[in-house]
Every structure is written in structure tokens, then in C-alpha cells.
Amino acid sequence: MSLQSSPRTATLTARAVLFDMDGTLVDSTSIVERVWTAFAGRFGLDIDEILRTSHGVQAMDTVRRFAPAGTDIHALTAELGRMELAETRGIVPVPGAPELLACLPPDAVALVTSASRDLAGVRMAAAGIGIPAVSVMSEDVDRGKPHPEGYLRAAALLGVAPADAVVFEDAPAGIAAGLAAGIRTVAVGPNAGELPDGVLHIPDYSGVTVTTHRTAAGVRTLSFSF
Known part of the structure; x- marks a missing residue:
């Protein structure tokens, strides 16, 4: 995975994408x-x-x-x-999240949330977002964020090494979990707190684009531009 920055843009390339839910995909x-x-x-x-x-x-x-x-x-x-x-009043998708998810191969995406499976289902449905086939909920881990267990489990379920994935997270505990898993982590929204070195921050996904590539060896990669 790579990350290159300039004063105006950043490009990140990975094989899989791991999303938190509340504050990252869904504004609850x-x-x-x-x-x-x-x-x-x-x-x-x-x-x-x-x-x-x-x-x-x-x-x-x-x-x-x-x-x-x-x-x-x-x-x-x-x-x-x-x-x-x-309660579902006021639940909306984070701007650009549905559009970004629609551009991603379903088998390259996972949801990793501290919410229960029932709560994730209610909130994702209220926001009009489908739950990825690979999902790691609170019931699926012994140790919640900031422990990396959830993100490591999701990467393994997607069949990629942590270094070949990217995490999108909104909160310090989730950011710490992604980094502890050895996964490049992007902070989303206003609740990220003070960011560790090397963590990119975006307000939402409205300015994010993604393209899919195949290497000469046939490996699929996803390139994000911010």
C-alpha cells in the first residue's frame, strides 16, 4: 500500500477497505x-x-x-x-459514503463496528446503506476498540494482509485500533481528536474518488484520491 501527498491531493492504494460505522458511514x-x-x-x-x-x-x-x-x-x-x-430519528449517511461504497467491489469491503449486530442493522438501514457481507460487530470480538482485534479479523476475512488494507475511522479509539493493527488509517469527520503522525484527515467522502486497477500479476488494487 502506498500514500503520496502533495499540498493539494493525496493518493492511497490498497486491496481492501475497512469501515467503522457510527460517524464514519452513518451520522447518528x-x-x-x-x-x-x-x-x-x-x-x-x-x-x-x-x-x-x-x-x-x-x-x-x-x-x-x-x-x-x-x-x-x-x-x-x-x-x-x-x-x-x-431511535432512528436524525440518522443520515455521512456525505459521500453511499456513493463511495457503490464504487467499491463488495468483496473488498468490511464493516468493523463497536455496535451490536442488531444496532448496526437498524442504523445502516435508517441511513439507506447495506451491510457488507464481511462485518465484524461487537459480538464477534473479545476485545473492543482501541484493541486491534476487530480490524485484524476483518482483514483476515477479506484475505488481505493488514499492510494491504485501509481503515476509515472517526474516533480516537477506532483510529488507535486501526494503527495498532498495522493498517493505514484515514480519519473522517470532526471527532477524530489529535491525530498521530501520518494519519490523513478528511471531513467526509464528498471529495474522494476511487479507481480500480489490475497489476500485471492480476492483483486488484483500489486507488483513492483525496
Whole structure:
């Protein structure tokens, strides 16, 4: 995989593409904020701190971190999950995401999300985006982001080495997971935080184009221009 930059453009070439969901393909900000605000209000917690650290992280990990001692973590996480499943108001695709996905070979794409399979289905459907055949949900991993397990699993399912893939992510935990997996990672949107060296940042996909090539050996590659 390669990355070349100039003052105006960057070009990235890979064999497979791994997408996060919330904030990366689907804008569900309004729902996420409503659910976590209700959680914070119940226990008198700092909502700003919760929102700052919960992006891209499994809900149970956030509940475990912030809920008072003695809380039934599993029951509370399930309750918050039901609240999220019941809400689809305000869900929209990230600009340019459906168009970019339509240009990509389906067998070169994976979804890697901290959401459950049910929640991913609801949110992707609400945004009008189909779930890729290869998907890694919260139920499929033992360790959520920022651990690289999900991205490593997705790359293996697509049959590519981490160095031959690219990750699109919106949150610090997901960016850290992609980089820890040894995968070139592109940050998307306003929630990426301070970026590690070498991480490209884009506001959305409206300015992204992709072309498909075949090497002399018949290997398919995808070239992204930003």
C-alpha cells in the first residue's frame, strides 16, 4: 500500500477497505448524545467527558468506566441498547459514503463496528446503506476498540494482509485500533481528536474518488484520491 501527498491531493492504494460505522458511514450523533445524556443525568455524571471518550468504544466499556460502583453493568448496557434500537430519528449517511461504497467491489469491503449486530442493522438501514457481507460487530470480538482485534479479523476475512488494507475511522479509539493493527488509517469527520503522525484527515467522502486497477500479476488494487 502506498500514500503520496502533495499540498493539494493525496493518493492511497490498497486491496481492501475497512469501515467503522457510527460517524464514519452513518451520522447518528443526535441519538448517541440523547442516550448518553440520559445515562449521565441518571447518575450525575459529566456528559462532556462521557461523549469525549465514548466515541468508537463498545457501550459496555463506557458503562463499566462511568457507572457507580455496584451497578449491574450488563443490565444497564442492555437498557441503553434498547433505547438506541428504538431511535432512528436524525440518522443520515455521512456525505459521500453511499456513493463511495457503490464504487467499491463488495468483496473488498468490511464493516468493523463497536455496535451490536442488531444496532448496526437498524442504523445502516435508517441511513439507506447495506451491510457488507464481511462485518465484524461487537459480538464477534473479545476485545473492543482501541484493541486491534476487530480490524485484524476483518482483514483476515477479506484475505488481505493488514499492510494491504485501509481503515476509515472517526474516533480516537477506532483510529488507535486501526494503527495498532498495522493498517493505514484515514480519519473522517470532526471527532477524530489529535491525530498521530501520518494519519490523513478528511471531513467526509464528498471529495474522494476511487479507481480500480489490475497489476500485471492480476492483483486488484483500489486507488483513492483525496
